Structures are given as C-alpha cells and as structure tokens.
Amino acid sequence: MHLPEIDRYAHGQSPLHRLDPRLKLLALVLLLLATNLTRQLPGALIALSGALGLVLLSRLPLPFLLWHLKAPALLALLLGLGLALFTPGEPLLGPITAEGLLLGITLIMKVLACFLYFLALVATAPLFSTIRAARSLGIPEKLLALLIFTYRYLFVFLDRARNLSLAMQARGFREGTNKHTYETKARLYALLFLRAYEDTERILLAMQARGFSSPKVPGLPPLNREQLLQALPLFTLPLALLALNFLW
Amino acid sequence: MHIADGVLPAWVSATGWVVTAPGVGLSLRHLPVEEIPKLALITSAVFLASLIHVPLGPTSVHLIFNGLAGLLLGPLAFLSFFVALTLQALLFQFGGLFSLGVNTLVMGGPAFLVGWISRRLPGSRRPLLAGFLGGGAILVSGVLLALALSLAGQGFISVAKLALVAHLPVALVEGIITGLVIFLLQRIRPEVLLVSLALLALPSVSWGHRLDADVYLTPQGLRVEAYFPDGTPGRNDRVTVYCQGKKVAEGRTDAQGVALLPRPKDCLQARIVVTGSLGHRAVRTLTLAPTSSPQPGPPPRAPKEPFPWKGVLSGLGFIFGLAGLILAWDTRRRLRSLASSRN
Known part of the structure; x- marks a missing residue:
C-alpha cells in the first residue's frame, strides 16, 4: 500500500512544467501513438532517446523515476525474455535466437520510451490540471467526475485500511497460508466495502445539501499564441517519429 | 497483469x-x-x-475483485474497472494509456459478465455461487489476457500460456475470498447486496428521480408508503424490515404504493428498506417504544448502567493535578521575577 505520489514534483520550474497541460496531453497521445507504431529497432532507439531527452528536460529526480519504473520494467523484462527465448529463428546462444533478441530489445525500449514519455508529461503537472485539460479536450464530465471522486477517496480508504491492518497487527495477527488468514482478510475486505457503502449515502446527502445537482469539471481557459508557440518544439518529436514509421 | 504501453502492436491496442x-x-x-x-x-x-496482498505459499498475490465488483455493482462494474485502471495507469504506471482499452476488456469484461449474470440469476449472491463467479471471472481474465498477448506475436504465445497458468492459483484464492466476503456482507448488512445501481436497461425510467418512503406505526402493524417526488406511488416494491441486522419481515407494496407489515416483536429499532425497480431504494429507521406493545407482563427494562464512579474520580483527579501543575509553574515564575527585580 503506497500513497500515490504522482503530484509530488508537479510544481517545478522546468520548461516542461511551464507548458500548458492540454498541449502536453495531446503531445503525449501523439508520442504514444508514434512509439506504438514503431516496429524496428532504429525507430525504438529514436523514441527512447527522445523520451530520455524529455525526462532530462523535466528535471524529475531519479528515485522518483525508478520507483515508478518498477511495474513496467518487470513486465517488459519478462516479455522481452519470452520473446528472446521463444521466437523461432537462427539460434544465437542456447535457446535465444537472433530474431528473438532483436524483438525483445525493441520491445523493452518501446516500453521504456512510453513510460518515460508518460512520466515526463503527466508528472510535470498537477493531476487535477491534467484532468481539467482532458475536459478541455472533450472527455465527458461524468467520467472525469468519477475519476476525481475515486482518486480523492482512495486516500481516505488508504488511511482506513492502514488503521485496520495496524489494529490487526496489534492483536497479534500473523499472515500465513491458512484458513484463519483468509477469513481475517475477507473480514478486512468486507469491512472496507461496507464502510464505503455507508459513506456513499452520507456523502451524497452532504453534497446535495450544498447544492450538488450535476458534476462540474471546469476546463482550462483558452490558449493564447505564446502558449502554442512554447509547445511547438514538443510536437516536432512525435511528428518526426510518425514520418519515420511511414517512410521506413 | 496490466499490459504496459509499447507491448502490444498498435492494431491490438x-x-x-x-x-x-x-x-x-x-x-x-x-x-x-x-x-x-x-x-x-x-x-x-x-x-x-x-492493493492489499493475500499470502499464498512462499509468495503473495493481490486480488482483482472483478467478480465481486460485478456482484456489487452489476454491469456498471465495467465502468468502475475502466476508472480504476485509468487511475492505476496515471498514478502507478500499472498499464498504460494506449493499452487501457485492452486492459479494461481483460479485467472489466468478466466484471460486466458477472454483473449481467447476477441480475438475471437471483441465487448468484449465495456465497458458494459467488465464489465460483469470483474465481471464474479471474479465469476469463486470464484467458482474455493470454488471447491479447498471443495476438501480439508468435514469441508471445509461450508467455501467454505462462500468464494463463499464473492465473490459476489467483483464481482459487479470489474465489475463496469472494465467497467469504459475500457471506460476511450478507451477515452484517444484507441490504448492501440488494442495492443495485441502475441496470443497463430502461435508463429513461431511472433517470434522476429518487424513491421516498414514509413509515407509520398503526394498530394493524407497520404501514409503509412508497412514492416518487412527483407523487407516483412506488408500485410492487419490495419492503424488507430488519431488526438488529436480521430480516424479520418482508412484503410488497400494492398499486397505491402501500404495504402493511406485521410489527416486529422484541425490536427497539427497525430498519425499513424499500427496494424499487432499477435500483431505487429508500431506507428509514423507526424507533419502536417498548411500552406501547400490548404484551402481557412487565415491559422489558433497559439494563441499569452503574454510575461510572471510577471515571468521575479519575477525571476529577486529573483536573486537580493539572490545576496544581499550572499553579506551581505560575508560582515559580512569580518567585523568579521577584528575585530578579530584587537584584
């Protein structure tokens, strides 16, 4: 159980922090599209170097990057290894084939590039700005309201779950693969769901008392020329990658 | 397992x-x-x-709960999983934006199926069946994940098989836990499972009005009147009376939205839950005075609570102690200032 830390370095002074979140989101979609369309090693290499450049520009600290890298890196390594071992082709070293190795390395680079693009462009703006940016780009209000609510209550429930598990430890609970553990864990889950259910009615009433009738997620103010010009260099990268993919 | 961006070919995503x-x-x-x-x-x-892990042998697994979400939320569990996976991608980089579509299908698809089944199968909230649905949802997720991976390329087929095998123990644990959780929820608050969010049917009916209910105690028993704000009576709605978490009476409202139920015996506070169509629901609590019952014999008396002498004494002691400390500190301060003024 970890508190989400995506907003930790959202307020910085780097060139990426200064860009408009709408344009960053748009650029991210284009960059991910371009990277996903890449199939060859050179393309993946260019995508990865672009991503590394962006991350350097964003000045996000290394421990933060590494902490977030854990999940994608594990998956990429596993899949890359699978590709290297099981792709039919010319044997290189034991069961590893040359074709498989090439595919595996390309895959790992693509995953890394996507990850770095994502962090460089999402972690450099507060999450709420990114959500407002999504509203400005036409994502339905209801969906964004759901996202905001879920995000907000995650912290409440995290606290609650911590208290519950602390209380369990205080009573001498030790985990193991046995009936007692499973029953206790089920009790913990049931309690979490139950409390959530009980909260919903209270919260809805409180919201209605304050005049809630429909969710309102404000968009961002209209863009000006300066902001567009600032973001222009960012868009050259995905366009170059896309062009490369079509020409290759 | 959440598929990260860059793994699947663009067409699969x-x-x-x-x-x-x-x-x-x-x-x-x-x-x-x-x-x-x-x-x-x-x-x-x-x-x-x-995010809370469950131990399994030398390792531990984290559950997905897509079956349970389907049982709790119905077909809307699909939306729930879309939101949860978006947040997972945004906050922890589990999965990604481009692969979000596939990931939602892999995990939310079975949740939707379970939700759909549970709406049509009244017995699906029995713990045993719920356990099977919970485990089954994970198996379907495993198959979908394996399918998505094997679509991605030749080299992935072995990985896909491995992923499918890895899902088997998780499905077992998930089934057990889902069954237990449903069992517990039924024991603690049975109406939680009766509540359902709006179905994926007849949305115009459920659009934005809420069910209201008035409960009166009459000589004939409990009179429950269910109605919508525009005055339409809540017809043929299920009325359930709970006392201390146990179901004591059940009935349905008639064409005028009125239901007459027997007054629960030996009950100080009754929870009356009116469940209408499409997830409309109203909950009222009614305090029943024990003396008004025409039962023979003395009315039940509330157990007499002993006066908390110990608490009062220790509280007084604490206050006096605090006052003494403050006085001592103040006196010392004054003595010091006196001493310094003399010098």
Whole structure:
C-alpha cells in the first residue's frame, strides 16, 4: 500500500512544467501513438532517446523515476525474455535466437520510451490540471467526475485500511497460508466495502445539501499564441517519429 | 497483469479501444448523476482492496475483485474497472494509456459478465455461487489476457500460456475470498447486496428521480408508503424490515404504493428498506417504544448502567493535578521575577 505520489514534483520550474497541460496531453497521445507504431529497432532507439531527452528536460529526480519504473520494467523484462527465448529463428546462444533478441530489445525500449514519455508529461503537472485539460479536450464530465471522486477517496480508504491492518497487527495477527488468514482478510475486505457503502449515502446527502445537482469539471481557459508557440518544439518529436514509421 | 504501453502492436491496442470506448460511453449514459459518488466510492474501495496482498505459499498475490465488483455493482462494474485502471495507469504506471482499452476488456469484461449474470440469476449472491463467479471471472481474465498477448506475436504465445497458468492459483484464492466476503456482507448488512445501481436497461425510467418512503406505526402493524417526488406511488416494491441486522419481515407494496407489515416483536429499532425497480431504494429507521406493545407482563427494562464512579474520580483527579501543575509553574515564575527585580 503506497500513497500515490504522482503530484509530488508537479510544481517545478522546468520548461516542461511551464507548458500548458492540454498541449502536453495531446503531445503525449501523439508520442504514444508514434512509439506504438514503431516496429524496428532504429525507430525504438529514436523514441527512447527522445523520451530520455524529455525526462532530462523535466528535471524529475531519479528515485522518483525508478520507483515508478518498477511495474513496467518487470513486465517488459519478462516479455522481452519470452520473446528472446521463444521466437523461432537462427539460434544465437542456447535457446535465444537472433530474431528473438532483436524483438525483445525493441520491445523493452518501446516500453521504456512510453513510460518515460508518460512520466515526463503527466508528472510535470498537477493531476487535477491534467484532468481539467482532458475536459478541455472533450472527455465527458461524468467520467472525469468519477475519476476525481475515486482518486480523492482512495486516500481516505488508504488511511482506513492502514488503521485496520495496524489494529490487526496489534492483536497479534500473523499472515500465513491458512484458513484463519483468509477469513481475517475477507473480514478486512468486507469491512472496507461496507464502510464505503455507508459513506456513499452520507456523502451524497452532504453534497446535495450544498447544492450538488450535476458534476462540474471546469476546463482550462483558452490558449493564447505564446502558449502554442512554447509547445511547438514538443510536437516536432512525435511528428518526426510518425514520418519515420511511414517512410521506413 | 496490466499490459504496459509499447507491448502490444498498435492494431491490438486500437481494437481494445474500439470495444471499450463505446462500452464506457454507454455505461456513462446509463449512470444517473446521483449514483456518481456511489460508483466512485465503491470503485475506490475495490481499487484499494486490490492493493492489499493475500499470502499464498512462499509468495503473495493481490486480488482483482472483478467478480465481486460485478456482484456489487452489476454491469456498471465495467465502468468502475475502466476508472480504476485509468487511475492505476496515471498514478502507478500499472498499464498504460494506449493499452487501457485492452486492459479494461481483460479485467472489466468478466466484471460486466458477472454483473449481467447476477441480475438475471437471483441465487448468484449465495456465497458458494459467488465464489465460483469470483474465481471464474479471474479465469476469463486470464484467458482474455493470454488471447491479447498471443495476438501480439508468435514469441508471445509461450508467455501467454505462462500468464494463463499464473492465473490459476489467483483464481482459487479470489474465489475463496469472494465467497467469504459475500457471506460476511450478507451477515452484517444484507441490504448492501440488494442495492443495485441502475441496470443497463430502461435508463429513461431511472433517470434522476429518487424513491421516498414514509413509515407509520398503526394498530394493524407497520404501514409503509412508497412514492416518487412527483407523487407516483412506488408500485410492487419490495419492503424488507430488519431488526438488529436480521430480516424479520418482508412484503410488497400494492398499486397505491402501500404495504402493511406485521410489527416486529422484541425490536427497539427497525430498519425499513424499500427496494424499487432499477435500483431505487429508500431506507428509514423507526424507533419502536417498548411500552406501547400490548404484551402481557412487565415491559422489558433497559439494563441499569452503574454510575461510572471510577471515571468521575479519575477525571476529577486529573483536573486537580493539572490545576496544581499550572499553579506551581505560575508560582515559580512569580518567585523568579521577584528575585530578579530584587537584584
């Protein structure tokens, strides 16, 4: 159980922090599209170097990057290894084939590039700005309201779950693969769901008392020329990658 | 397992989005505004519960709860999983934006199926069956994941098989836990499972009005009147009376929205739950005075609580102690200032 830390370095002074979140989101979609369309090693290499450049520009600290890298890196390594071992082709070293190795390395680079693009462009703006940016780009209000609510209550429930598990430890609970553990864990889950259910009615009433009738997620103010010009260099990268993919 | 961006070829990710996006759009249209906090809170709880690991042999697994979400939320569990997976990608980089479509299909698809089944199969909330549905949902997720991976390329087929095998123990644990959780929820608050968010049917009926209920105690018993704010009576709604968490009476409202139920015996506070169609629901509590019952014999007396002498004495002692400390500190300060002024 970890508190989400995506907003930790959202307020910085780097060139990426200064860009408009709408344009960053748009650029991210284009960059991910371009990277996903890449199939060859050179393309993946260019995508990865672009991503590394962006991350350097964003000045996000290394421990933060590494902490977030854990999940994608594990998956990429596993899949890359699978590709290297099981792709039919010319044997290189034991069961590893040359074709498989090439595919595996390309895959790992693509995953890394996507990850770095994502962090460089999402972690450099507060999450709420990114959500407002999504509203400005036409994502339905209801969906964004759901996202905001879920995000907000995650912290409440995290606290609650911590208290519950602390209380369990205080009573001498030790985990193991046995009936007692499973029953206790089920009790913990049931309690979490139950409390959530009980909260919903209270919260809805409180919201209605304050005049809630429909969710309102404000968009961002209209863009000006300066902001567009600032973001222009960012868009050259995905366009170059896309062009490369079509020409290759 | 969440598929990260860059793993799947673009066409597989795109196909995922082509199926997921309309599903999300449709679910959003069928979600009444006042259900937004409810769906969000349950989503949040399910998300959090999936972060708590369960030990399994030398390792530990984290559960997905897509079967349980289907049982709790119905077909809207699909939307719930879309939101949860978006947040997972945003906050922890589990999965990604481009693969979000496929990931939602892999995990939310079975949740939708379970939700759909549970709406049509009244017995699906029995713990045993719920356990099977919970485990089955994971198996379907495993198959879908393996399918998505094997679509991605030749080299992935072995990995896909491995992923499918890895899902087997998780499905077992998930089935056990889902069954236990449903069992516990039924024992603690049975109406939680009776509540359902709006179905994916007849959305116009459920659009934005809420069921109200008035409960009176009459000589004939409990009189429950169910109605909507515009005056329409809540016809043929199920009325359930709970006393201390146990179901004591059940009935249905007639064409005028009125139900007459026997007065629960030996009950100080009754919870009356009116469950209408399409997830409309009203909950009222009624305090029943024990003396008004025409039962023979002395009325039950509340157990006399002993006066908390110990608490009062220790509280007084604490206050005096505190006052003494403050006085001592103040005297010392004064003595010091006196001493310094003399010098």
